[in-house]
Amino acid sequence: MITLKEALALSSSEIESLRDELKEKIKNNKELGAYIEQLTNQDLNESGSGIPIAIKDNINVKNWEITCASNILKGYISPYNATVINKLHEAGLAPLGKTNMDELAMGSSTETSCYGKTLNPINTLKVPGGSSGGSAAAVAAGLAVAALGTDTGGSIRQPAAYCGCVGMKPTYGRVSRYGIAAYSSSLDQVGPITQNVEDAAILYDIIAGHDPMDSTSSNQTSPAVAPNLNPNRKLTIAVIDNFIEQASDDIKEGHQKAVEALEAAGHTIIHKNMVDTSKILSSYYIVATAEASANFSRLDGVRYGNRKGEGGLKEMYVKTKSEGFGQEVQKRIMLGSFVLSSGYYDAYYIKAQKVRHLIKDEYEAIFKEADLILSPVAPTTAPEFGSFKTSLEMYLSDIYTISVNLAGLPALSLPVAKNSEGMPVGLQLIGRAFDEQTVFDGALSLEQQVNYTK
Secondary structure (H helix, E strand, O other): OOOHHHHOOOOHHHHHHHHHHHHHHHHHOHHHOOEOHHHHOOOOOOOOOOEEEEEEOOEOOOOOEOOOOOHHHOOOEOOOOOHHHHHHHHOOEEEEEEEOOOHHHOOOOOOOOOOOOOOOOOOOOEOOOOOOHHHHHHHHOOOOOOEEEEEOOOOOHHHHHHHOOEEEEOOOOOEOOOOEOOOOOOOOEEEEEEOOHHHHHHHHHHHEOOOOOOOOOOOOOOOOOHHHOOOOOOOEEEEEHHHHOOOOHHHHHHHHHHHHHHHHOOOEEEEEOOOOHHHHHHHHHHHHHHHHHHHHHHOOOOOOOOOOOOOOHHHHHHHHHHHHOOHHHHHHHHHHHHHHOOOOHHHHHHHHHHHHHHHHHHHHHHOOOOOEEEEEOOOOOOOEOOOOOOHHHHHHOOOOOHHHHHHOOOEEEEEEEEOOOOOEEEEEEEEOOOOHHHHHHHHHHHHHHHOOOO
16 A cells, blocks of 8 residues: 555545545455445545545544444534644545544444444454554555544554554644544544554644644644654663563563664663553543543434434433443443542542542653653454453553553554564554654654564
């Protein structure tokens, strides 16, 4: 598949040929479920005809249906573009189609979509990760030059790791959230999923920057990263020893290979520990579900989406939400409502926010000595479908990624090795807030050293 850097050099006629080629490939690979068919074959007049980029189905594209892979939003047509879509247009890029995702971005395997699951193109018995599994599968299968996803607790980095792609979560506030269907407003960020680190930097540069339409958008200047990429910088990189202990042998071996590659490139490795991952997990799921409960209360049959029930107001609320929301979404909304309820707010939500502050402090302490942190993305390589027997097992697949969102830091996942089954082993590099340049420089250095091939 042509890279984004190469696509930017194409003529308008060559871009049209590329779009036609990709549409044909998507049609011939429907079984992967990377794209939502009904949402991909839409009127493209409003989206333009630039370099085709796959778009996760929780990002608004004007006059396109946006459902977040949930029955409750089927039929809702977006009246406007998200800011990131406008930025794509300005750079000569344009949406190609909507990619599948876990319902309302709640999941780690893209199994909870109302359209059916997405398959991992490397091994279709394995999950592609989530919630941006469709975007990662599309890039990995050569069905997209690049894609946009959203990351609440690892939802870009984890599917990228499972599918052998590069996935990048920017600093919170670096990319506009205007026009994104929010799962957890203080955690969500839009980011790129690409074939390589340089493409990720190019797409990041396109979508980054202050947006007055987004109250959470940072007004810090956003210097271009891609033109200044420097894999030859010598960095101090920390590894978190107590994180690695909980990983599978495949991840440990890949991690060791990455450490050796970084040392061979002249980087300095130091060893650190962080707060127990169980505390990180508890804090994240309390904060995320509480915010989800508040955000999705608007999906009530009155203002958005499908309306069910012909009786009174109570019946409409009950039927609309019970028939519109899937099981996993109902669980998380109920949990969020519980932790925000009278008598439990201080006991759970306030404590979770205190732990969140502790996590941020621990990162800041490490960054006094290190430029970057190297960490696993997930405890294992991509598991098989049905591996998560309980919601808790699914939540545990996020133990290495969620702390980054709680602290609002930038991080990039890239493949560094393959296990005996040929499945990718992905690791992430975490940086200081608003220091995306160092994250990309370190990632490019690691990418060049490990020389991963699909």
